[in-house]
């Protein structure tokens with residue numbers, strides 16, 4: 001699973017590096033959080049289609065899920081993209097998905113994304129712990145293989161979700177901060193965990209945004225549009241080994257790949 005894809009640099013870096021990931025780690029499925037794909041916030045249907053073409057098997061969205069409102073039709077109908085589960089009942093789209101494993105469609109990967117509540121003011125979200133419990137009850141497959149994404153700001157809240165579902169899900173993966181953390185490990189009862197997957201996007205930036213624009217706003221207090229930055233595009237995430245019999249993890253490894261902006265698809 002890859003962390004938040006930011007803007008064109010993130011999208012192209014992922015398109016370029018997915019074949020590298022397939023070659024090196026041989027994953028059954030590749031997921032990514034795509035909430036910042038389209039000009040830094042939200043996802044358009046066009047970019048959804050392009051990321052699918054690039055080889056993503058499943059996509060998740062966080063607090064920016066509805067920023068490009070034209071995506072809601074896709075969220076209602078497509079089986080491989082979700083928005084956070086703990087939104088109000090009237091919210092469009094789905095909060096969890098089941099992605100069949102290639103070659104073994106009787107077995108599926110359940111993915112649920114929840115928003116944290118600490119320092120998260122963009123959207124009204126319910127208790128993420130209760131929401132994951134509720135989602136788990138809806139996963140009716142025997143010994144389901146489950147990934148929980150906790151899209152949240154506070155490291156404490158993410159770690160707490162990790163411990164709460166330790167031994168009950170294959171992985172609890174943090175996203176949203178765009179800064180990868182160095183704590184990837186398998187918790188005591190077989191749940192792979194990382195506090196944040198990090199960002200797939202331009203690393204010469206402030207969380208993917210143009211450095212000068214962010215500095216200008218912070219130093220002068222004058223509003224400035226936060227353009228997406230360009231330099232040093234990288235792809236960031238984790239590779240997880242899951243035992244299909246137990247539905248629990250045996251290993252988690254961080255991935256951080258430097259893209260080559262002088263090669264296709266950047267130059268195409």
Ligand SMILES: [Fe+2]
Pocket residue numbers: 004035036062176177178
């Ligand atoms: Fe994000």
Ligand SMILES: [Fe+2]
Pocket residue numbers: 035062063064151175176177
């Ligand atoms: Fe976010």
